[in-house]
Amino acid sequence: MGTDIRGGLDQQWLTRLRATLTSDFEAQTARLTELTADTGDPGEAHTRAAMIADTRQSLGQIGDALRRIAEGGYGTCERCRTQIPPERLEVLPHARFCVPCQREQG
Template sequence: MSLDTPRIEARPERLTAHEALQRLEHERNSRLTQLQAIHEAGHGAEEQMMSAQKDTINRVLNEIEAAFTRIHNGSYGICLGCSTHIPVERLEILPYTRFCVPCQRTTA
């Protein structure tokens, strides 16, 4: 192999349960930190915006918890719309996603 040739590593088709759990725990901790920061900011002129942020964060937390359930029941990484495997690249970006990109577009 030439030193000039970039090394291309094969990407796994699926995340391992351990990798998925780590990503989901990171996402959950990030959202909980955001909620804590909003709570500590208190009431002010931006109360309506903060309420919308809280709603969004709570929605994502619910999706994260549902993803933990899918890991435990063996359905994690399977699209709920078409039952195909969700690409690992998508799960790396959105570890709590329930849909592949085409099905997400039709549910949005």
Template sequence: MLNRQDQYEGLRSALEEQLQRQTDELTELTIHSGEPERNGHDPHQIAARIATTRQSLADTAQALRRIADGSYGRCGRCQADIPVERLEIRPHARYCVPCQAKGA
């Protein structure tokens, strides 16, 4: 059975891949935002997608920083371990489920 650090290694790789995909998507969206009418894209939809992608990118970068500083996998509120199963579903999770439900 893998220990938590070994499990985090797989999550780190997934987060790094996600970071690259989000960066590529943001670059593409930014290109389309410059000439939305010419490309047939709705400028409001592009702006919303850019905002969503930027937030996802920030969440992913923060998760990678927590891995680097050793705080990854601990709840930002109660400091309990976040179950690996939760991190596999939501690798950028900052809170355990009970704290998230409380509005952490």
């Protein structure tokens, strides 16, 4: 799991996560490049626009998570400042809020 005995996030886990997120960021960047360069069927323009928006959102979330890791704030809820459970981070590595605060965000 991703915690150490002090209840914080394990550094080895964070190192692996950083590598995974960096790889995901690179893959999403390549996907965005392909999508924006595609001049295919004009009938698919709406679908392509949605895919571009989704890819940009993913890039933003991954970039924000990498920034929080670099700054030492990863895994801390941005609203209540409590630690986000590692199980949530395993499922949603870009989570910015604990579950109760996320519910309040809407």
